[in-house]
Amino acid sequence: MAIQKGDFIKLNYTGKFEDGKIFDTTDEELAKKEEIFNPRGLYGGDVVIVGAGHTIEGLDEDLEGKEVGHSGSIVISPEKAFGPSNSKLIETVSITKLQDRNVHPGLAVELDGRKGIVSRVIGRRVTVDFNSPLAGKTVVYEYTIEKILEADTEKIQGLLALYTGIRDLEIETADGVAKIYIPTGLTFNQRWLMAKNRVASELFKYAGFTEIQIIEKLTAESEAQEIAEIESRAKAELEADSEGEESSEPEI
The missing domain is CATH 2.40.10 (Thrombin, subunit H)
Known part of the structure; x- marks a missing residue:
């Protein structure tokens, strides 16, 4: 079945400059080899919605009409990549x-x-x-379309990973309603606060949901972990204050 706008797909890719230098990839081993590995990044493929602007314009356009399993390469001009240099x-x-x-x-x-x-x-x-290092560059993308996501939970998990870097949250879906259970600490995560409304908006538009519920979930285990983290931070602050007091004592 040909890929269409609005499809949720899993995409593996590698982005290169014209001279062959790699600047981005979903392949963890390749990222380490090329010394562009990000320990906070997620590897193994991104979930994107075709036509939603999750990738640069030239690549997004090239995905339409392709079949699952397709592997290809495309040269993309600055205008449809990361923009011209300003x-x-x-x-x-x-x-x-x-x-x-x-x-x-x-x-x-x-x-x-x-x-x-x-x-x-x-x-x-x-x-x-002060331009982006990628501005004004012609780039080459090699990519493989791994699969089309059909399950609602997979779509939600994919968007959450794309926007927040978080995987494996507990999710329930039924009758157009999605329930996303989050640990208490996540409510203070800046990336989560910025992304949650966008995730909800795209689920309404592309996945047909009519209601998104974000539910804080407390368990004895998570509560104990939260307390331990608070105590650890407090201890570190006390030690820092103590060191500061010692260093501020006048020399005799």
């Missing part, structure tokens, strides 16, 4: 504004809360490019 985001500043005075082209810097890369140094003037 000249307004390239600035020349005095070297005195940078914390690191050992400045050289290629150095990653932060200025006024913005991250950029030094592209040129002339005297005491430094040109910093």
Whole structure:
């Protein structure tokens, strides 16, 4: 069956620059080999909704009409990849504004809360490019469509993993209602707070749900773990305060 817009699919991919350098992949071993492994990342394939903007435009478009099991490669121009480079985001500043005075082209810097890369140094003037490192690049994606997700629980788990990096939450679905059970600590997770409404919105639009219930779940085990974590943080703070007091004593 051909892939259509709105389908939930599991996708494995590797993104490269034209020179063959890999900048992204769902293959954990390859990520480690290429030294781009993120210990907080999830590997083994992403669940995406075709046509929902979960991938760059050029790849998203290429998925339509393909069959499950399809493996292919596509060259994508900047306009349908990560966008063109914006000249307004390239600035020349005095070297005195940078914390690191050992400045050289290629150095990653932060200025006024913005991250950029030094592209040129002339005297005491430094040109910093605040564009995304991927902006203006033609990229190549090799990908495989692993499967179409049919089960509602798989769709929900996939979206949760995509947006929050969290897998294996307890989920129940019936009659258009999805119940997502979360541990208490997750209610304070910034990534979760930013993502939960978007996950719900896409489940309404693409999976046909009419109601999403997010339920805090307490168990004796989770409560004990929560208390242990609080006590551990409190102990660490006390030790830090104690060290601070000792270091502040006047020398005799």
